[in-house]
Structure formats: C-alpha cells, structure tokens
Amino acid sequence: MHADAAAAAAAARRMVDTAERVTVLTGAGISTDSGLPDFRGPKGLWTRDPAAERASNINVYVSDPEVRRSNWARRASGALWADVEPNRGHEALVHLERRGKLHLLITQNVDELHQSAGNSEDLVVEIHGTTRKVQCLSCDYRDDIEIALGRVRAGEEDPQCPDCGWLLKAATVSFGQSLDPVDVARAERAALECDLFLTVGTTLAVSPINMTAPLAAQSGARLVIVNGEPTEFDALADVLVGGSISEVLPVICGLDAPGG
Ligand SMILES: [Zn+2]
Structure with missing residues (x-):
C-alpha cells in the first residue's frame, strides 16, 4: 500500500x-x-455496449420490444455475472x-x-435496486430474476408478468424511474x-x-x-x-x- x-x-x-x-x-x-466493470469508464459496460445504456432508460425499455429482447438475451447469457x-x-x-x-x-x-x-x-x-431480482412494471410481482432468465433460456424472448401479463424488468431503478x-x-x-x-x-x-x-x-x-x-x-x-x-x-x- x-x-x-x-x-x-x-x-x-x-x-x-x-x-x-x-x-x-x-x-x-x-x-x-x-x-x-463500472458503467462509464474506459472499459465500462455502457462504453462497450451502448445498447445496454439505451435499455437503462425506462421509456425506451417500455416502448421498444427489440431493446427488451436483446436485454433479456444479454442477461440470460450470464456473461455479466459469471464468477462475481x-x-x-x-x-x-x-x-x-x-x-x-x-x-x-x-x-x-x-x-x-x-x-x-x-x-x-x-x-x-x-x-x-438490484439486478438479482425481477419485477413487474405494473403490479407488485417480484421474484428471483433466475425465474425469468429460465423462461428466456426456454425460448420466451420477452417474458411477461405471471400475475398480470404486463412487462417484466430487472428490479433496478432505471433512468426515468423514481x-x-x-x-x-x-x-x-x-x-x-x-x-x-x-x-x-x-x-x-x-x-x-x-x-x-x-x-x-x-x-x-x-x-x-x-x-x-x-x-x-x-x-x-x-x-x-x-x-x-x-x-x-x-x-x-x-x-x-x-x-x-
Ligand atoms: Zn404484473
């Protein structure tokens, strides 16, 4: 030191x-x-992957199904959290x-x-918030994110809330959310x-x-x-x-x- x-x-x-x-x-x-990695540093997540930054805006996430599909695919691949x-x-x-x-x-x-x-x-x-959990953007549904990721790996590209059918998102506070x-x-x-x-x-x-x-x-x-x-x-x-x-x-x- x-x-x-x-x-x-x-x-x-x-x-x-x-x-x-x-x-x-x-x-x-x-x-x-x-x-x-951090988000905005030279090797930051968003520096290397601008699509991930776009997905962190709640309005983009809700309005663009392609952003959600690529976001779920990226999370389901597990690369981000391997061996952390x-x-x-x-x-x-x-x-x-x-x-x-x-x-x-x-x-x-x-x-x-x-x-x-x-x-x-x-x-x-x-x-x-936390990326280890998933939540519904409409109702109170909240669970371990592995449950949603399992559904993605089984073929669902944009899994929906099991309780109300609305959109699911990792339980982080995105830009535009309070x-x-x-x-x-x-x-x-x-x-x-x-x-x-x-x-x-x-x-x-x-x-x-x-x-x-x-x-x-x-x-x-x-x-x-x-x-x-x-x-x-x-x-x-x-x-x-x-x-x-x-x-x-x-x-x-x-x-x-x-x-x-
Ligand atoms: Zn719901």
Missing part, C-alpha cells in the same frame, strides 16, 4: 474505532475489485457490522455483493443519526443520494471519503483515503492491521 494511502487509512481507522454509529454509502468502486464474488472491501463492511458499528449500508450498486458477503438484509438499502421514497427517507435519516459517514467507491455525483454526505457532515458527523479519484465533496471530508479499496477498507474497518 502507498504510504499516503496507508497514513490516511490509519487516520480513518481511528475515527471508526471511536465512532458508535457508522452510516456507509457505497458505489461501483467497491465492486470493481470483484471484476465488475465479494472482495475484501465487502468483507470489511461485514466486519464493521459484526463490531456493532454499522448503522445503515446504503449502496448504489445493484449486484447484491454486500448481502453475499454477509451484511444483514435489513441493514442494506439498495437505492438503485427512487423508492421509503429508501430515500431511510438513507437521509441514517445520515442524520450517524456520528461517522463513510463513502466508498463513489464520486458522489449521482443525485439525490450523494447529498446524504453533506447532510451528515452538516449535522455534525465525521465524513470519511474512500475513493480512487476526486469526489464532489472532498472539501467536506475529515479524511480522504485513496488507493485500492480492497486494501484500505479492511484497515479502516479494523479487519486488517494498519501499515500492512
């Missing part, structure tokens, strides 16, 4: 040690070490929960790797209630959830930002930690010894 990152991680660790309620906000950067496992960064946040310090884990990721790593379902808010107001309220409340707010692997550029960071800071919480590149709110941070997330986060959360 680079000396600057090690020193910053050690400082952040001391803040975590004295904190009682840590609210965490994670983004794509925590999952890249699990082999998941939580990494040391995810394990560090499980350790934080086991220490009794995790107040809420807000994630912008749709990969369920926090739950796979061992964080409790009821402490994770998936603000942008965030769940209950999730947003939980996140904002957790930002106000914590004594340390820890952001990991996000440039804090996506509104409105990025505003939980200044909200926490303004209400008196310490702000620790862990990211490989600058973020929108670096000026508010008590500590900025660069370097590899899967290396620095275990130190910050007390899973690994400092200076290692």
Whole structure:
C-alpha cells in the first residue's frame, strides 16, 4: 500500500474505532475489485455496449420490444455475472457490522455483493435496486430474476408478468424511474443519526443520494471519503483515503492491521 494511502487509512481507522454509529454509502468502486466493470469508464459496460445504456432508460425499455429482447438475451447469457464474488472491501463492511458499528449500508450498486458477503438484509438499502431480482412494471410481482432468465433460456424472448401479463424488468431503478421514497427517507435519516459517514467507491455525483454526505457532515458527523479519484465533496471530508479499496477498507474497518 502507498504510504499516503496507508497514513490516511490509519487516520480513518481511528475515527471508526471511536465512532458508535457508522452510516456507509457505497458505489461501483467497491465492486470493481470483484471484476465488475463500472458503467462509464474506459472499459465500462455502457462504453462497450451502448445498447445496454439505451435499455437503462425506462421509456425506451417500455416502448421498444427489440431493446427488451436483446436485454433479456444479454442477461440470460450470464456473461455479466459469471464468477462475481465479494472482495475484501465487502468483507470489511461485514466486519464493521459484526463490531456493532454499522448503522445503515446504503449502496448504489445493484449486484447484491454486500448481502453475499454477509451484511444483514435489513441493514442494506439498495437505492438503485438490484439486478438479482425481477419485477413487474405494473403490479407488485417480484421474484428471483433466475425465474425469468429460465423462461428466456426456454425460448420466451420477452417474458411477461405471471400475475398480470404486463412487462417484466430487472428490479433496478432505471433512468426515468423514481427512487423508492421509503429508501430515500431511510438513507437521509441514517445520515442524520450517524456520528461517522463513510463513502466508498463513489464520486458522489449521482443525485439525490450523494447529498446524504453533506447532510451528515452538516449535522455534525465525521465524513470519511474512500475513493480512487476526486469526489464532489472532498472539501467536506475529515479524511480522504485513496488507493485500492480492497486494501484500505479492511484497515479502516479494523479487519486488517494498519501499515500492512
Ligand atoms: Zn404484473
């Protein structure tokens, strides 16, 4: 680990040690070490596959059957999710929960790797939904996405809701869809209630959830930002930690010894 990152991680660790309620906000950067590409980087999903970006707009998805068919075919091929496992960064946040310090884990990721790593379902808010589940765009139907993918592999190109016959979509929040107001309220409340707010692997550029960071800071919480590149709110941070997330986060959360 680079000396600057090690020193910053050690400082952040001391803040975590004295904190009682840590609210965490994670983004794509925590999952890249699990082999998941981000969206808009040089090797990003949408950079390489513009059709996938078009399918992420709800109006396009609903109005264009060809977009839905290619989207289902891409998901059913399974390439995106092959061999994706939580990494040391995810394990560090499980350790934080086991220490009794995790107040809420807000994630912008749709990969369920926090739950796979061992964080409790009821402490994770998936603000942008999850690709591991499927939902109906009309009724309350929701299930494991493998059920829909099985239907696609069996020959259905655009599977429809078993309850009402309307369109199915991965349970992510697409562009043009609203965030769940209950999730947003939980996140904002957790930002106000914590004594340390820890952001990991996000440039804090996506509104409105990025505003939980200044909200926490303004209400008196310490702000620790862990990211490989600058973020929108670096000026508010008590500590900025660069370097590899899967290396620095275990130190910050007390899973690994400092200076290692
Ligand atoms: Zn339905």
